[in-house]
Amino acid sequence: ATSKDENSNTALPTAFLVRRETSGLKVSAPSKKMGLDGAEVAEVYFNDCFIPDNALLGEVGQGLQITYNILNKGRLRIAALSVGIAARLIQESLAYSLTRHQFNRPIANFQLIRAMLADCQAEYFAAQCMVREAAKLLETNSELTGTIASCKLFCTEMVCRVADRAVQIHGGQGYLAARGIEGFYRDVRLFRIYEGTNQIQQLIISKEMINRHKERNHEQQHPLPTGRVNP
Numbered sequence: 001a002t003s004k005d006e007n008s009n010t011a012l013p014t015a016f017l018v019r020r021e022t023s024g025l026k027v028s029a030p031s032k033k034m035g036l037d038g039a040e041v042a043e044v045y046f047n048d049c050f051i052p053d054n055a056l057l058g059e060v061g062q063g064l065q066i067t068y069n070i071l072n073k074g075r076l077r078i079a080a081l082s083v084g085i086a087a088r089l090i091q092e093s094l095a096y097s098l099t100r101h102q103f104n105r106p107i108a109n110f111q112l113i114r115a116m117l118a119d120c121q122a123e124y125f126a127a128q129c130m131v132r133e134a135a136k137l138l139e140t141n142s143e144l145t146g147t148i149a150s151c152k153l154f155c156t157e158m159v160c161r162v163a164d165r166a167v168q169i170h171g172g173q174g175y176l177a178a179r180g181i182e183g184f185y186r187d188v189r190l191f192r193i194y195e196g197t198n199q200i201q202q203l204i205i206s207k208e209m210i211n212r213h214k215e216r217n218h219e220q221q222h223p224l225p226t227g228r229v230n231p
Contacts, residue, residue, distance in 0.1 A: 001051070003060060013063035016055045024049040035186030072148050074195045076138065079148075079155035080131050082191055086124045086159045089166040089184055093117060096170055107169075116165045124162065127155040146208030153201040156191040163188050 002011040018025060024047040030040040058066050094117060097108035107113050134151045137144055163185045167174035174181040192198045 001063070012061035013067075014060050015057035015063040015066045016051050017057060018046070018049060018051060018055065022049050022051075034189060035183065036190055068145065071195055072138075072145060075148050075152040075201075076131070076134055078191050078195055079127070079134070079151045082155040082159035082188065083124065083127050083131050085184060085188060086120070086127065086162045089159075089162050089181070090117070090120050090124060092181065093120065093166045093169045096173070100171075100173075113169060116169055120162045120165055123158045127158045130154060146205050149196075149201040149204040149208075152195070153198050153205065156188070156198060159188045160192060 001016060002013050004011065020027075026045040026047065028043040028045075030042050033041060057063075094108070097113050097117065098106050100107050102110075108117075130151045134144065134147055137147060163181075166181050167185055170179060170181050173179045177183065196204075
């Protein structure tokens with residue numbers, strides 16, 4: 001919600017917590033989705049809802065900053081979830097390739113299957129390192145929008161590639177609901193959309209890169225004075 005600054009008449013985005021039983025609040029029936037059936041999604045309508053002062057989050061005018069902080073943490077959680085699901089898919093694919101036989105030998109003996117397994121493992125390891133580093137940095141620095149955007153972008157793209165390879169390694173079995181691999185394939189597709197699409201993450205990353213470049217150029221062209229300064 002926004003309020004008006006009494007002096008400048010500018011809008012001040014402000015965050016609130018709204019109780020479910022608030023008069024005027026309406027939630028639609030859950031929508032059917034491609035995946036993630038355990039997480040319901042519905043439309044929320046606010047019609048002349050009265051929000052008391054004690055429902056305020058932070059201070060008046062801090063709504064955008066609170067939203068950005070929530071998004072940052074949410075994006076990092078999605079990245080971590082992507083790493084966890086990738087680990088499960090790699091485990092399932094490896095186990096299947098060692099037990100599924102074609103031409104009297106496990107399909108894990110075929111070089112193209114091994115190549116897909118290797119690509120999955122290498123990308124998983126890189127994503128795992130990114131998540132750990134970003135989480136460590138976030139403990140001491142909340143201004144990591146670009147870093148977390150990079151993490152979310154890479155990890156979600158990674159898990160979608162891993163899921164696609166997992167279906168491919170399982171062959172026809174990977175396409176069957178009973179095996180469960182296709183469920184992961186559908187679930188992870190959302191990761192590139194919510195908490196800011198991956199195209200938004202690209203814009204965030206590139207904007208931060210450009211700003212840093214401009215700052216470095218400014219510092220080089222206008223260096224701080226050194227040496228003794230007379231009072």
